[in-house]
Amino acid sequence: MEVHDADNSKQSTADMTAFVQNLLQQMQTRFQTMSESIIGKNILQSINDLRAEMVQEVTTPSPSAPKEESKSAEDN
Secondary structure, eight states: OHHHHHHHHHHHHHHHHHHHHHHHHHHHHHHHHHHHHHHHHHHHHHHHHHHHHHHHHHHSOOTTSOOHHHHHHHHO
16 A cells, blocks of 8 residues: 555656646746737837937927028128
């Protein structure tokens, strides 16, 4: 009967090991998917922020930029 109990114990340990390894693999896959999603969203947000800054720079003249009127007055 001790041999039978030892076999059951070994099988139970092997089953538990396989279960834990499978669970860890699933967790790693989900974590990787979530990480990629977060990184993708952050990249898109950064791109949109840069676009907004570029549009603002194009439509709003810089205070340090020379005015066209000043240039033409100096040329005369």
